[in-house]
Amino acid sequence: MSIANYDTDRGLALLATMERIRAFEEQARKAAIKxxxxxxxxxxxxxxxxxxxxxxxxLSQADYITSTHRGHGxxxxxxxxxxxxxxxxxxREGGCCxxxxxxxxxxxFDVGMLGANGVVTANITIAAGAAHGxxxxxxDQIVVCFFGDGAANRGxxxxxxNWAGVFDLPILFVCEDNVYSASTLTSxxxxxxxxxxxxRALGLQTSVVDGNDPDAVADIAxxxxxxxxxxxxPEFLHVKTYRVSGHTYFDPASYRPKGExxxxxxxxxxxxxxxxTLLGAGIGAANLDALHDAAQSEMIDALATATAAPWxxxxxxxxxxxxxxxxxxxxx
Amino acid sequence: MVxxxxxxxxxxxxxxxxxxxxxxxxxGEDLGRGGVFKQYTxxxxxxxxxxxxxxxxxxxxxxxxxxxxxxxGTRPIVEMRFAxxxxxxxxxxVNQIAKARFMFGGQSRxxxxxxxxxxxxxSSAAQHSQSLESWYAHIPGLVVVCPSTPQDNYAMMKAAIAxxxxxxxxxxxxxxxxxxxxxTNAPGAFGRxxxxxxxxxxxxxxxxxxxxxxVEAAEGLAAQGISAEVLDLxxxxxxxxxxVMASLAKTGRLVVAHEAVQVGGFGAEVVATVAQTAxxxxxAPIQRIGAPRSLIAYAxxxxxxxxxxxxxxxxxxxxxxxxxxx
Numbered sequence: 001m002s003i004a005n006y007d008t009d010r011g012l013a014l015l016a017t018m019e020r021i022r023a024f025e026e027q028a029r030k031a032a033i034k035x036x037x038x039x040x041x042x043x044x045x046x047x048x049x050x051x052x053x054x055x056x057x058x059l060s061q062a063d064y065i066t067s068t069h070r071g072h073g074x075x076x077x078x079x080x081x082x083x084x085x086x087x088x089x090x091x092r093e094g095g096c097c098x099x100x101x102x103x104x105x106x107x108x109f110d111v112g113m114l115g116a117n118g119v120v121t122a123n124i125t126i127a128a129g130a131a132h133g134x135x136x137x138x139x140d141q142i143v144v145c146f147f148g149d150g151a152a153n154r155g156x157x158x159x160x161x162n163w164a165g166v167f168d169l170p171i172l173f174v175c176e177d178n179v180y181s182a183s184t185l186t187s188x189x190x191x192x193x194x195x196x197x198x199x200r201a202l203g204l205q206t207s208v209v210d211g212n213d214p215d216a217v218a219d220i221a222x223x224x225x226x227x228x229x230x231x232x233x234p235e236f237l238h239v240k241t242y243r244v245s246g247h248t249y250f251d252p253a254s255y256r257p258k259g260e261x262x263x264x265x266x267x268x269x270x271x272x273x274x275x276x277t278l279l280g281a282g283i284g285a286a287n288l289d290a291l292h293d294a295a296q297s298e299m300i301d302a303l304a305t306a307t308a309a310p311w312x313x314x315x316x317x318x319x320x321x322x323x324x325x326x327x328x329x330x331x332x
Numbered sequence: 333m334v335x336x337x338x339x340x341x342x343x344x345x346x347x348x349x350x351x352x353x354x355x356x357x358x359x360g361e362d363l364g365r366g367g368v369f370k371q372y373t374x375x376x377x378x379x380x381x382x383x384x385x386x387x388x389x390x391x392x393x394x395x396x397x398x399x400x401x402x403x404x405g406t407r408p409i410v411e412m413r414f415a416x417x418x419x420x421x422x423x424x425x426v427n428q429i430a431k432a433r434f435m436f437g438g439q440s441r442x443x444x445x446x447x448x449x450x451x452x453x454x455s456s457a458a459q460h461s462q463s464l465e466s467w468y469a470h471i472p473g474l475v476v477v478c479p480s481t482p483q484d485n486y487a488m489m490k491a492a493i494a495x496x497x498x499x500x501x502x503x504x505x506x507x508x509x510x511x512x513x514x515x516t517n518a519p520g521a522f523g524r525x526x527x528x529x530x531x532x533x534x535x536x537x538x539x540x541x542x543x544x545x546x547v548e549a550a551e552g553l554a555a556q557g558i559s560a561e562v563l564d565l566x567x568x569x570x571x572x573x574x575x576v577m578a579s580l581a582k583t584g585r586l587v588v589a590h591e592a593v594q595v596g597g598f599g600a601e602v603v604a605t606v607a608q609t610a611x612x613x614x615x616a617p618i619q620r621i622g623a624p625r626s627l628i629a630y631a632x633x634x635x636x637x638x639x640x641x642x643x644x645x646x647x648x649x650x651x652x653x654x655x656x657x658x
Contacts, residue, residue: 097439101435114440125400129401156396156423163397166388320433323497
């Protein structure tokens with residue numbers, strides 16, 4: 001896209017979403033490491049914000065997504081309330097899951113976010129099923145399933161993608177390839193030419209995009225989602241990005257070549273790249289800084305709100321287990 | 333009252349539910365040809381292939397995709413073919429379906445019936461014969477049903493489809509052809525034991541096909557002048573503690589029998605609950621019978637070594653009558 005016809009409104013919206021995700025992750029990391037308020041493991045998506053922002057640009061709130069253990073960015077981009085998310089990370093009343101799920105089970109069904117997942121690959125069959133349900137009910141939503149590069153090595157990847165192809169389901173599978181499966185190079189543990197070829201072998205139209213180029217992600221997402229809405233058929237998108245953070249917030253990632261993450265952060269940050277594009281398109285730095293500052297301020301407030309929130313009532317541990325034979329009715 | 337088979341009773345409940353609610357659908361391998369046990373015969377003709385859906389041999393996807401479809405507003409009946417094969421979808425059932433409502437703070441429901449044909453049946457050997465019901469009773473979030481008669485297979489299937497919880501629905505393969513009267517107006521209730529035979533001397537608690545074996549044992553005991561009461565739990569989560577206690581208050585003697593391996597079987601839960609909460613009701617030590625902790629074999633004589641029989645149940649009842657607690 002030349003600068004002359006660059007869509008600055010979209011660029012600014014993408015940047016705003018990415019700044020909000022980055023600011024949330026930075027506050028979450030602070031809350032985990034400095035404040036010791038985050039209770040369990042969190043998996044940050046710093047450096048991968050372009051994927052969530054770019055894809056979600058083409059979805060409405062009625063569309064569905066499923067996410068992974070690294071799901072904060074997807075959840076924010078889909079429209080969830082960051083304060084409710086932060087309360088969930090801190091295990092507080094008012095958290096989007098009532099403090100019962102934490103980071104790895106974050107969900108907001110009101111905005112079509114059907115849940116992060118603590119089990120790698122598990123969301124692939126679930127997302128295919130959500131699309132199956134939409135089709136059975138005659139709905140017009142589409143589903144986007146986000147998963148990591150490591151997920152392609154578990155069986156349900158094949159089962160879920162095959163399922164979507166067999167039943168012609170309106171779903172986009174997005175492999176958010178951040179190079180590492182926890183502490184292992186995914187390429188060391190993956191036979192053959194990789195995830196896109198596996199999807200192609202199952203009959204899905206497959207595309208590849210640079211995930212750190214938010215405009216490119218948004219462009220291809222617009223094309224693909226328009227096709228899915230029209231055809232009802234599944235597609236596959238391999239998004240190449242890089243995990244600047246460790247696997248968890250406390251992982252120093254010393255298994256990576258020295259300087260690799262710093263180099264990537266310095267030279268291939270999706271936020272910096274988009275800022276440069278917008279500056280080149282004539283948007284003033286002050287406007288871009290204002291987006292940054294607004295995001296910082298929003299997420300500082302979210303953490304403050306979460307910090308002030310009470311613990312959930314003890315008896316909620318027995319709520320929402322099941323209707324029949326429920327522990328809330330003393331059925332232990 | 334209508335006479336029908338155990339298989340047809342469940343099918344009738346499904347057919348009625350699908351007529352009443354367009355969001356109910358069935359999915360599993362071979363359903364378009366009636367299913368491996370023909371328990372879906374005729375349904376595809378009435379409801380079409382979208383609602384009586386074939387599936388690839390992908391247990392994880394059958395379970396996981398049904399769950400996804402349940403979360404967006406459908407009510408799937410999930411056919412796992414054999415309870416043994418459902419183990420390929422353990423993550424989907426145990427980590428996803430059972431936990432979703434809780435983990436997501438009540439935002440979702442998984443109104444699913446997960447049919448898992450269980451139990452020993454004609455030399456099916458170690459991977460097509462297991463009774464694993466106690467595993468599911470151990471998982472918070474799941475309801476576990478083990479019907480033993482056509483009446484219960486009708487009424488409990490109807491209740492399971494109407495239930496907003498995931499229901500693990502274990503039909504015994506030995507019972508598909510069992511004939512019985514079905515009252516389609518009789519409601520099915522979870523956690524309500526059925527009194528299969530009234531008695532005053534000893535209480536025999538069982539479920540699934542073993543409840544039928546227990547009735548046979550009770551008939552034999554009656555010929556010997558012993559009055560055995562047979563309680564069929566019907567569902568093991570929730571299970572009818574009150575009915576067991578009420579019966580024990582009358583008989584003071586308890587036999588628990590199941591087809592599953594005795595070690596860690598659900599009988600242990602029944603026995604422990606009685607021993608812990610109502611020892612004063614017992615006039616004699618409890619007798620618990622399950623299969624030896626071995627693997628189900630192919631040769632009939634080997635398979636028979638692992639079967640709990642009416643004779644074994646009757647012998648256990650005799651033991652409770654011969655012994656007294658201190």
